[in-house]
Amino acid sequence: EVQLVQSRAEVKKPGESLKISCKGSGYSFSNYWIGWVRQMPGKGLEWMGIIYPGDSESRYSPSFQGQVTMSVDKSISTAYLQWSSLKASDTAVYYCVRPRDGGYGAFYFDYWGQGTLVTVSS
Amino acid sequence: EIVLTQSPGTLSLSPGERATLSCRASQSVRRSNLAWYQLQPGQAPRLLIYGASSRATGIPDRFSGSGSGTDFTLTISRLEPEDFVVYYCQQYGSSPGTFGQGTKVEIK
Numbered sequence: 366e367v368q369l370v371q372s373r374a375e376v377k378k379p380g381e382s383l384k385i386s387c388k389g390s391g392y393s394f395s396n397y398w399i400g401w402v403r404q405m406p407g408k409g410l411e412w413m414g415i416i417y418p419g420d421s422e423s424r425y426s427p428s429f430q431g432q433v434t435m436s437v438d439k440s441i442s443t444a445y446l447q448w449s450s451l452k453a454s455d456t457a458v459y460y461c462v463r464p465r466d467g468g469y470g471a472f473y474f475d476y477w478g479q480g481t482l483v484t485v486s487s
Numbered sequence: 488e489i490v491l492t493q494s495p496g497t498l499s500l501s502p503g504e505r506a507t508l509s510c511r512a513s514q515s516v517r518r519s520n521l522a523w524y525q526l527q528p529g530q531a532p533r534l535l536i537y538g539a540s541s542r543a544t545g546i547p548d549r550f551s552g553s554g555s556g557t558d559f560t561l562t563i564s565r566l567e568p569e570d571f572v573v574y575y576c577q578q579y580g581s582s583p584g585t586f587g588q589g590t591k592v593e594i595k
Binding site: 471472 | 519537580585
């Protein structure tokens with residue numbers, strides 16, 4: 366059974382750094398892209414980016430380029446999303462996802478993690 | 488980028504009734520690359536439909552998808568209590584893939 370298990374909720378202050386995680390199991394982690402989707406409070410879903418564990422190639426949505434950093438440790442089947450300096454507007458639920466290629470540089474997502482709530486408040 | 492508009496915003500129905508959710512794209516979605524997702528509070532979101540009409544693994548056959556071009560539909564033939572949640576469509580025919588704003592199905 367494919368599972369993506371995310372790290373717990375976090376409460377941070379503006380300016381702090383943060384790294385959240387997503388551990389994949391039940392499939393060959395190194396052979397599938399893994400990505401992140403944001404849902405801000407009361408809002409819809411936004412694709413942030415994807416990364417390939419095999420060689421760490423990453424692709425960011427233009428809206429998130431330079432705002433976050435994705436990484437992976439394929440030895441422990443875990444993907445990470447990190448911020449160097451959080452803002453209040455980063456408050457959201459972040460889902461890790463397993464992307465499937467639609468053939469035009471865009472992806473749908475066949476498995477999702479349970480989400481990590483990040484709250485940034487002074 | 489392609490903008491997806493879902494309607495209605497909220498659908499009020501009773502268990503056992505049929506639900507019809509609409510997703511309209513601002514331009515044609517190549518190869519009908521459209522997916523539907525179900526988001527339940529406190530749970531991992533679930534892929535229901537991909538390629539506009541293909542059911543994902545383990546999805547009950549009361550869920551069906553149809554459409555092409557700019558107009559797509561998710562139909563739930565008979566609503567079960569666990570179906571009263573939020574649904575999103577997503578196009579992946581052009582980059583970046585984009586989501587609709589969601590339709591909430593609530594108990595009438």
